[in-house]
Every structure is written in structure tokens, then in C-alpha cells.
Amino acid sequence: MSARKRSTSSRKRTVRVGERIVRAWFDTVINPLLQKLKWEQTRLQAKNWTWRFQFKHLESIQPVRNMLPDQMLDNLEQFLNFHPAIREDIKFHDDQRTKLLVACQNLQQHLEESDDLRQLYSRFTSPDSLHELGTRLEDIFGSYKKPEEHISLIAEYIVNNTGELPSYYTTAPFWNKYRQNFLSLLDTPPINQHNRLTLPGEQLLKLSKRLAQLLRGSREHLSIEYDMPYVTSSAIAE
Amino acid sequence: MSRYAKVVLDTGPLFSALALEFIKHFPAMRNLVTQKYKLPSYLGDPTAEAAFVVLISDIRQLMITSHVVGELRNRYRIPSEIHGEFWKCAMTFFAEKQVDERLITLLQMYNNEPMNAVVMVAGPIDAGLITLAQSERCILLTDDHRLMAWMDRSPDIELVQNVLEGQIPGHTH
Numbered sequence: 001m002s003a004r005k006r007s008t009s010s011r012k013r014t015v016r017v018g019e020r021i022v023r024a025w026f027d028t029v030i031n032p033l034l035q036k037l038k039w040e041q042t043r044l045q046a047k048n049w050t051w052r053f054q055f056k057h058l059e060s061i062q063p064v065r066n067m068l069p070d071q072m073l074d075n076l077e078q079f080l081n082f083h084p085a086i087r088e089d090i091k092f093h094d095d096q097r098t099k100l101l102v103a104c105q106n107l108q109q110h111l112e113e114s115d116d117l118r119q120l121y122s123r124f125t126s127p128d129s130l131h132e133l134g135t136r137l138e139d140i141f142g143s144y145k146k147p148e149e150h151i152s153l154i155a156e157y158i159v160n161n162t163g164e165l166p167s168y169y170t171t172a173p174f175w176n177k178y179r180q181n182f183l184s185l186l187d188t189p190p191i192n193q194h195n196r197l198t199l200p201g202e203q204l205l206k207l208s209k210r211l212a213q214l215l216r217g218s219r220e221h222l223s224i225e226y227d228m229p230y231v232t233s234s235a236i237a238e
Numbered sequence: 239m240s241r242y243a244k245v246v247l248d249t250g251p252l253f254s255a256l257a258l259e260f261i262k263h264f265p266a267m268r269n270l271v272t273q274k275y276k277l278p279s280y281l282g283d284p285t286a287e288a289a290f291v292v293l294i295s296d297i298r299q300l301m302i303t304s305h306v307v308g309e310l311r312n313r314y315r316i317p318s319e320i321h322g323e324f325w326k327c328a329m330t331f332f333a334e335k336q337v338d339e340r341l342i343t344l345l346q347m348y349n350n351e352p353m354n355a356v357v358m359v360a361g362p363i364d365a366g367l368i369t370l371a372q373s374e375r376c377i378l379l380t381d382d383h384r385l386m387a388w389m390d391r392s393p394d395i396e397l398v399q400n401v402l403e404g405q406i407p408g409h410t411h
Contacts, residue, residue, distance in 0.1 A: 060283035168296035
């Protein structure tokens with residue numbers, strides 16, 4: 001069935017869209033989603049799940065509907081009514097995202113309970129280690145005052161495969177010096193048995209790319225059919 | 239000590255900081271703000287925004303020129319519904335960060351080789367920022383690719399987007 005037509009079963013009359021609706025789909029649904037999916041793929045490729053222990057969520061790996069401002073959601077729904085395959089792919093994406101979220105929560109919990117992590121923390125926050133770093137514990141962890149919170153933050157960094165931190169992070173000197181020690185826990189028993197992020201992360205990356213491909217395909221088809229540019233000059237001027 | 243403890247900030251990243259500060263206090267107004275002011279592409283997801291906020295928070299001595307304050311008002315449109323609250327929030331941010339606003343006059347730049355040449359190419363606002371950064375021996379943080387390119391990768395200037403992506407010397411992921 002053509003993307004611009006949808007049969008209504010009750011009256012057997014074809015519903016058609018026109019240029020204004022297609023323009024709105026480009027500007028408020030397809031183009032914004034493609035940008036957000038590109039960012040998501042960058043994070044997934046780096047295996048940075050953007051897991052945050054405080055809020056127990058994935059900060060930037062979101063359900064598709066959360067990628068758009070609220071006032072654009074009606075346009076999204078209309079677009080999906082005419083593109084059921086994309087609606088289905090969105091569901092696959094969001095389901096896979098939930099699996100990744102659960103895997104991150106589980107790994108966080110096991111890291112926080114891990115004796116190995118606590119031993120590393122104690123060793124690297126000893127007075128001698130801090131003296132070597134030339135800093136104080138309270139200066140490293142900022143507003144996180146309690147050791148339990150420090151452990152949680154380090155666990156979060158491990159979950160996200162955090163690389164070297166830029167100097168504007170107070171934790172940078174500590175994490176940059178000891179990150180290999182902390183990250184090695186992911187490959188060491190017993191934590192390695194609970195490190196089940198790679199597969200859901202890779203699956204989500206595939207689904208994200210597939211969704212983006214479907215969106216681009218739809219956009220190309222509509223662009224040619226309606227002689228509609230992907231982006232208008234006024235959108236570029238913004 | 240952080241490389242960004244003392245920074246001269248260009249208008250673009252300053253306004254992004256003010257916008258995010260306002261959104262932090264009034265999250266329900268986010269869409270209203272971003273309707274008129276599209277956050278730059280390097281702040282494309284919440285993680286990038288959070289990293290930018292950390293960067294700004296780390297700046298202990300934030301400096302701007304008076305030309306930047308003037309440019310803020312002229313370049314960026316704030317919806318009338320939130321105009322008062324936005325600028326109140328901005329002034330509070332300035333007070334809390336003790337933003338150091340300096341007046342770099344056109345005459346000062348005219349009398350300063352090679353800044354008078356920079357004025358002719360990049361304009362007085364950018365020249366003023368560069369003058370201030372050089373006199374204070376600190377970095378100018380900008381998101382203006384053209385300024386960065388024109389200054390031929392001077393170590394005194396860094397692009398915000400490169401800082402956020404860790405693409406500066408000595409920082410690798």
C-alpha cells in the first residue's frame with residue numbers, strides 16, 4: 001500500500017495526505033528522529049550505555065517517543081498510522097532498550113555488592129594513594145559524600161565502559177589512573193558472569209540502524225513523490 | 239588544577255549555559271526555550287548536555303567581555319512568556335559564578351598590534367574575546383568553527399565540541 005494512502009475499512013475510501021503533512025513529517029518526526037538515532041548509535045558503538053545509578057535509567061538511550069518533544073508526538077502517531085512497519089520497528093527498538101536497561105541495573109547491583117570492587121576502592125582511596133594523587137577524597141567525589149555513593153559512582157563508570165575523563169571532571173585524576181584496574185573486573189569472575197551487556201547493546205545498535213534506514217527510505221520515497229526537499233532553507237537558517 | 243579553571247567564554251556557549259541553567263530550574267519550559275533557540279548540534283543528547291554543564295561548573299573564573307552581553311540580547315530571542323524569568327535566572331547565574339565582565343574597547347584593540355588586524359577580519363566582538371584571553375593567559379572557549387579556523391589552531395582557543403568529545407591534546411578515550 002502506498003505510504004500516502006490508507007484505506008479506512010468502514011467506508012472503503014482512500015485517505016490521502018498532502019504536501020503540508022509530508023513537510024510536517026519531515027520537520028517534526030523524521031529529521032529529528034534521525035538526528036537522535038545518530039547520537040544513540042554513537043553512544044552504543046562506544047558501549048557507553050549512559051546508565052545513571054542515581055536515576056536507574058539510561059540517560060541518552062531512550063524510547064523512541066522520548067526522542068521527540070511532546071508537541072510533536074501527534075505528528076509521530078499520524079506518521080506511524082501510515083507506516084506500520086516503522087511502528088513495529090519502534091516497538092522492537094524500545095523492547096531491546098528495556099533489555100539493555102535491565103542488564104545495566106543487574107550489573108550495577110552486582111558491582112556494588114562485589115568484594116573485589118570494594119577492595120580496589122579501599123586500596124586506591126588509602127591515605128598513601130590519595131597523597132600520591134595529590135588530592136583529597138572529598139575533592140574527587142564532590143557532592144557524593146558517602147563511601148557507598150563512591151562505590152555506586154565507580155560501578156556506574158564500569159557499567160558504561162567509561163574512558164579517560166577530561167580534566168573538568170573532579171573524578172578524572174582518580175578514574176584515569178585506576179580505570180584499567182576497575183574495568184578489569186568486567187572480565188574477572190564473578191562479575192564477568194553478570195556482564196551481559198554486550199549482546200543487548202549490539203542488538204540495540206542493529207535495531208537503531210535498521211530503524212534509521214527505514215526512516216530514510218520513507219523520507220526518500222516521500223521526497224520524490226511530493227517534490228519535497230529533506231530540509232528547507234528556513235530550517236537551515238535556524 | 240583543571241585546564242578550564244579560568245576561561246573566557248564566547249557568546250554561543252555562554253547562551254547555551256544560560257539556557258540549560260534556565261531549563262534546570264524550569265524543566266517544563268524546555269520546549270518553549272528550544273522552539274526559539276535550538277541548542278547547538280554538539281548538545282544533541284542529555285549526556286552531552288550534562289557533560290557541558292559539568293564543564294561550565296568546573297570553570298572557577300569565568301570571564302566575558304561587555305560586547306558579549308550586548309550580543310546575547312541581540313542574537314537570541316527569548317519567548318515573551320518567559321523573558322523576565324529567563325533574564326532573572328541569567329543574572330543569578332552571573333552572580334553565583336561571579337562572572338567577570340570586562341570592557342575591551344575598540345580603541346584598546348586599535349592600539350594593540352595584531353589585534354587591530356583581528357578586528358578587521360573577525361570583528362570587534364571576537365577580537366575583544368581573543369584580546370582578553372591572551373591578556374589573562376587563559377583559554378577562549380568558543381563553538382565558532384570559523385573563528386577557530388581563522389586563528390589557525392592557536393592553543394589559546396578551543397572548540398567546546400572538541401572539549402566535550404575529548405578531542406584535545408592529552409585527552410584520549
